[in-house]
Amino acid sequence: MSFTNPKVVHVPLEIAGQVGLICEFLREAGxxxxxxxxxxxxxxxxxIFQTEAYxxxxxxxKFIDHYDIFHFHNGYSVMEDYRDICMIKKAGxxxxxxxxxxxxxxxxLARKGKNYINPYxxxxxxxxDEVISRNLKFFAExxxxxxxQDYELxxxxxxxxxxxxxxxxxxxxxxNNKIIQPFYPKxxxxxxxxxxxxxxxxxxxxxxxxxxxxxxxxxxSLVYINIEGxxxxxxxxxxxxxxIVIDQILCGAYGNVSVEAMALGxxxxxYIRPDLMKMYPDDLPIVxxxxxxxxxxxxxxxxxxxxxxxxxxxGRRYVEKYHEGSKVIKQLISIYENLLRG
Numbered sequence: 001m002s003f004t005n006p007k008v009v010h011v012p013l014e015i016a017g018q019v020g021l022i023c024e025f026l027r028e029a030g031x032x033x034x035x036x037x038x039x040x041x042x043x044x045x046x047x048i049f050q051t052e053a054y055x056x057x058x059x060x061x062k063f064i065d066h067y068d069i070f071h072f073h074n075g076y077s078v079m080e081d082y083r084d085i086c087m088i089k090k091a092g093x094x095x096x097x098x099x100x101x102x103x104x105x106x107x108x109l110a111r112k113g114k115n116y117i118n119p120y121x122x123x124x125x126x127x128x129d130e131v132i133s134r135n136l137k138f139f140a141e142x143x144x145x146x147x148x149q150d151y152e153l154x155x156x157x158x159x160x161x162x163x164x165x166x167x168x169x170x171x172x173x174x175x176n177n178k179i180i181q182p183f184y185p186k187x188x189x190x191x192x193x194x195x196x197x198x199x200x201x202x203x204x205x206x207x208x209x210x211x212x213x214x215x216x217x218x219x220x221s222l223v224y225i226n227i228e229g230x231x232x233x234x235x236x237x238x239x240x241x242x243x244i245v246i247d248q249i250l251c252g253a254y255g256n257v258s259v260e261a262m263a264l265g266x267x268x269x270x271y272i273r274p275d276l277m278k279m280y281p282d283d284l285p286i287v288x289x290x291x292x293x294x295x296x297x298x299x300x301x302x303x304x305x306x307x308x309x310x311x312x313x314x315g316r317r318y319v320e321k322y323h324e325g326s327k328v329i330k331q332l333i334s335i336y337e338n339l340l341r342g
Contacts, residue, residue, distance in 0.1 A: 006336060009067040010035035010048075012056055012078050015100050016256040017232055019073060020048040021174055025329035031336075053078070060084055069094045069336060072143075075103030075135055085142050094339045097139045098147040098171075102126045102203075104136065104156040110251075113155060116275040120250040120290050122202050136160040144339050147171045147332075151279040152253035169335050173259050174328035175319055180236075182265030182316045185243040185308040191221040192243035192302055195266075197235055197257050198228045204248040205291060212294045220302050239264050243308050244301050249290055252276055258286060259323050262315030267301055267308040269294070281322060285314035 008026060010019045014037040026033035035048040038056060056078045063070075070088050072095065078084040088095055107123040127135075139146065140160040146168045148154050154170055161168045185192070194213060198206035213224050227238045239245060245261035245268050247254055252273030261268045262285070272280070272288040289297040301308055 005030060005032060006068045006340060007032040007066060008069040008071055008336070009033075009063055010071045010073065012053070012076050013037050013039040013073060014048050015073050016173075018173060018256065021176060021325055022071075022329070022332065023048065024176075025174065025325045026332070028326075029329055029333060031333070057084075060087070064088055064091050064093060067093065069096065069339065071096045071098060073098045074100040075139075082138065082142075085138075089142050094336075095143050096145050096147055096335070096339070097143045099153055099157055100149065101153065104132055104148075104153055106132055106156055109156055113275075116273055118250075118252050118273055120205070120271065121252065122205070122250050124202055132156075133160075140164040140166055145169065145335065147335065149173055150253050150276075152251070152273070152276055167338070169331075171331055171335070172323050172328055173256055174325040175259050175263050175323050176325050177263055177320050177323075180260070180263045182263070182312070183240045184265040184312045184316075185267060185305065187305045187309050189243055189305050189308075191223055192305070192308065193223045193225060193241050194244045194246065194298075194302075195225045195227060195238055195242035195261075196246045198226065203250065205250040208291050208294065209246050209249060212298060215295060216299060216302060220299070222302055236260065236264075239266060242266050243305075244269065244298070246270070246298075249294055254286055259319055262286075263319045263323070265312040265316045267311040268315060269297060269301070281318070283314070283318060283321075285311050285318055287311065 008031055010023060014020060019035040023033045023035045036051050036056060037048045038051050038053045040050060060078055070093060105123055105126060106129045108129055110121045110123050111118055136157060137160060141164060145166055146157055146161050148170055158168050196209050198204055225238055227235045239261055245266045247258040247268060247270035249271045252271055253276055254270045258268050258270050269287045269289050271290045272286060287297055
């Protein structure tokens with residue numbers, strides 16, 4: 001196992017462009033890092049090797065010989081029955097499971113916890129609580145560590161890993177601000193452009209969002225752009241035109257769309273659960289809105305171009321401070337170094 005130039009493989013799928021970005025920044029930092037995606041879709045992320053499950057299985061033994069760290073994502077591994085995880089563990093290689101959301105979001109806990117109630121969250125079409133619990137027990141037993149992207153997910157997994165003496169790290173989503181330039185909302189815009197990306201309509205609350213926009217259209221001059229079914233590159237171009245980007249209004253935490261929109265200097269609306277608000281930095285500029293107050297919050301932004309512009313500038317500063325890839329990757333490298341030291 002190499003401690004000076006560790007070799008890391010990210011498998012088996014891409015999640016919102018994050019896996020490719022992680023690999024890019026790791027390589028810049030001197031790591032030999034590559035990512036593979038066996039799930040093809042219309043988003044067409046480019047910074048990762050597109051493959052198929054059986055191709056990964058064919059090279060699995062070579063991967064085990066070659067790589068020092070296996071970084072899994074979203075509760076998946078190369079084989080559906082997780083036999084590859086047992087093989088990797090037997091070989092003494094390090095493993096991390098990077099939980100991303102629907103792989104660990106218990107329906108019961110998403111709705112009610114020790115200090116919160118969320119009547120809005122929609123976990124339909126997710127794994128059952130029983131399957132999630134079984135999977136987490138297995139991962140806590142076999143993985144060397146876990147990573148989550150925020151404290152909404154942290155609460156679902158911490159007890160499982162803690163019971164086995166395994167660490168759980170919170171690693172923010174990352175973005176490359178150097179290649180994403182801001183396009184701040186114009187202060188003289190008469191008909192603000194609202195953009196929403198309903199990649200998971202039920203989870204994001206897309207039907208409610210669009211009904212609210214249509215209602216507001218009866219009173220105010222505005223333009224709505226739905227970017228459903230577009231590639232990631234096409235979606236970013238649409239975000240550039242926006243004055244307001246609406247991410248998700250049910251879950252209670254912000255997602256990748258919010259990070260990309262803030263990097264582009266847009267005013268962002270997304271529901272932030274009250275108990276989680278204190279877990280984010282104080283300067284989080286996202287306008288929190290749920291189904292009960294989305295109309296009022298959106299109306300305020302539609303009516304106030306100066307406010308949209310200021311929030312956009314605050315959002316850009318926020319992602320430069322907390323989500324810039326060159327900063328986040330240092331946190332991940334520290335996690336890897338802890339693993340390699342045992």
